[in-house]
Amino acid sequence: MVNFDFKNTTRIIFGKGAVENAGPVIKDYKGSKVLLHFGGGSIKKSGLYDRVKKSLASAGLEVVELGGVVPNPRLSLIKEGIKICREKNLDFILAVGGGSVIDSAKGIGVGAVYDGDVWDFYTDKASPKKTLPVATILTLPAAGSESSYSSVVTNEDGALKRPLDNDVIYPVFSILDPENTYSLPPYQTACGISDMLVHVIERYFTRELNVELTDRLCEATMKTIIANAPKVLAKPDDYDARAEIMWSGSVAHCNLLNTGRIGDWASHMIEHELSAVNDVAHGAGLAVLVPNWMKYNYKHDPQRFVQFAVRVFNIEENFHNPEETILNGIQALRNFFTSIGMPAALKEIGIGEEYFQKIAEKTKKFDPKKGTVGNFNPLTNNDIVEILRLSK
Numbered sequence: 001m002v003n004f005d006f007k008n009t010t011r012i013i014f015g016k017g018a019v020e021n022a023g024p025v026i027k028d029y030k031g032s033k034v035l036l037h038f039g040g041g042s043i044k045k046s047g048l049y050d051r052v053k054k055s056l057a058s059a060g061l062e063v064v065e066l067g068g069v070v071p072n073p074r075l076s077l078i079k080e081g082i083k084i085c086r087e088k089n090l091d092f093i094l095a096v097g098g099g100s101v102i103d104s105a106k107g108i109g110v111g112a113v114y115d116g117d118v119w120d121f122y123t124d125k126a127s128p129k130k131t132l133p134v135a136t137i138l139t140l141p142a143a144g145s146e147s148s149y150s151s152v153v154t155n156e157d158g159a160l161k162r163p164l165d166n167d168v169i170y171p172v173f174s175i176l177d178p179e180n181t182y183s184l185p186p187y188q189t190a191c192g193i194s195d196m197l198v199h200v201i202e203r204y205f206t207r208e209l210n211v212e213l214t215d216r217l218c219e220a221t222m223k224t225i226i227a228n229a230p231k232v233l234a235k236p237d238d239y240d241a242r243a244e245i246m247w248s249g250s251v252a253h254c255n256l257l258n259t260g261r262i263g264d265w266a267s268h269m270i271e272h273e274l275s276a277v278n279d280v281a282h283g284a285g286l287a288v289l290v291p292n293w294m295k296y297n298y299k300h301d302p303q304r305f306v307q308f309a310v311r312v313f314n315i316e317e318n319f320h321n322p323e324e325t326i327l328n329g330i331q332a333l334r335n336f337f338t339s340i341g342m343p344a345a346l347k348e349i350g351i352g353e354e355y356f357q358k359i360a361e362k363t364k365k366f367d368p369k370k371g372t373v374g375n376f377n378p379l380t381n382n383d384i385v386e387i388l389r390l391s392k
């Protein structure tokens with residue numbers, strides 16, 4: 001187990017009716033002038049917008065609205081939000097929506113109190129030291145941004161999608177009411193499930209050897225997601241199954257499952273550039289890539305892949321032929337993604353071979369000197385292109 005220093009500062013307020021707490025809790029955190037940030041209208045259609053406004057009004061908060069966040073959130077709207085926060089002297093940001101809205105709110109939060117260009121934070125030119133407080137009301141269990149220290153943003157100049165990871169940007173609190181997810185279309189539900197499952201897979205495939213507790217926590221989370229996915233797709237208002245999925249999404253990405261181990265994350269970095277090329281839903285891009293990342297890499301630690309197959313997908317172990325067990329496990333993951341309606345090939349999400357080299361070049365590298373990404377088996381541009389070829 002590697003040394004770690006674990007902290008997650010986001011308070012989670014979970015359950016039916018939790019939205020009514022939004023206004024009073026913001027007041028507890030000394031918020032008075034709130035930027036209400038949201039997406040393209042799903043919250044108005046579901047009625048959540050009205051309930052949030054009511055709660056904010058009941059606490060006597062001043063509210064300025066900024067809607068219009070699109071999936072794969074854009075830097076330009078973040079800059080608009082920063083301007084509004086400064087001009088109107090706002091002191092709190094409430095994001096109501098999925099990962100894109102939350103990530104956009106985090107960008108506004110750090111940008112509003114910074115003298116330079118907020119994009120500096122996404123390109124490692126500067127590191128945020130403070131933020132306006134950001135809280136969230138989650139409507140889409142997926143990205144885990146409601147309790148993560150990350151914000152992922154697309155700069156439309158050059159179509160680059162980049163993460164900012166910093167402890168400063170943990171939301172102060174997040175409200176998770178599973179009923180707010182009933183209105184999700186099946187495809188968005190499935191993309192979210194795919195993303196949260198891959199958040200655990202990225203952490204599971206580590207080169208650390210003695211990580212039994214976190215292996216078991218990861219397996220429990222993956223099995224819970226896999227068991228509840230068909231339930232929420234069959235019955236969108238199944239409260240108990242929605243609750244399991246919603247909490248799994250946060251647990252998957254709050255970094256507890258990362259303690260003492262070093263995750264991989266190459267698939268995420270490659271996928272971000274798929275999304276930047278063609279506005280692919282993040283979870284769909286991951287579903288295409290991850291089984292192929294596994295096929296490309298399993299030889300670097302076959303035993304870990306056998307363990308994944310046996311413990312997560314209950315594959316019967318062939319002791320004479322570990323490779324068979326591994327490939328059956330990878331196929332089981334592919335079958336799971338297919339069963340929830342995820343694509344299996346890049347051509348299904350509009351990404352042809354002509355983009356492969358460019359995607360490889362644009363993928364954020366963990367080791368810029370060596371030009372590699374990922375920790376399990378650091379990948380060069382050539383490796384990335386090979387994985388994209390396996391995925392075409």
Ligand code: NZQ
Pocket residue numbers: 038039040041042043046069070071072073097098099100101103139140141142143144145148149150151152180181182183184185188191192195253268272275282283
């Ligand atoms: O914009 P609205 O109208 O709200 O519609 C959204 C959007 O079109 C819709 N939606 C959300 N909740 C709904 C709903 N529709 C009906 N009912 C509801 N209850 O769903 C669509 C997709 O929303 P989006 O926020 O883009 O999806 P998601 O939550 O999957 O977030 C994806 C973004 O998060 C980033 C991804 O790269 C991507 O940009 N990630 C952020 C991470 C983080 N901050 O920690 C980590 C992740 O790995 C990921 O990279």
Ligand code: ZN
Pocket residue numbers: 143195196199268282
């Ligand atoms: Zn993700």
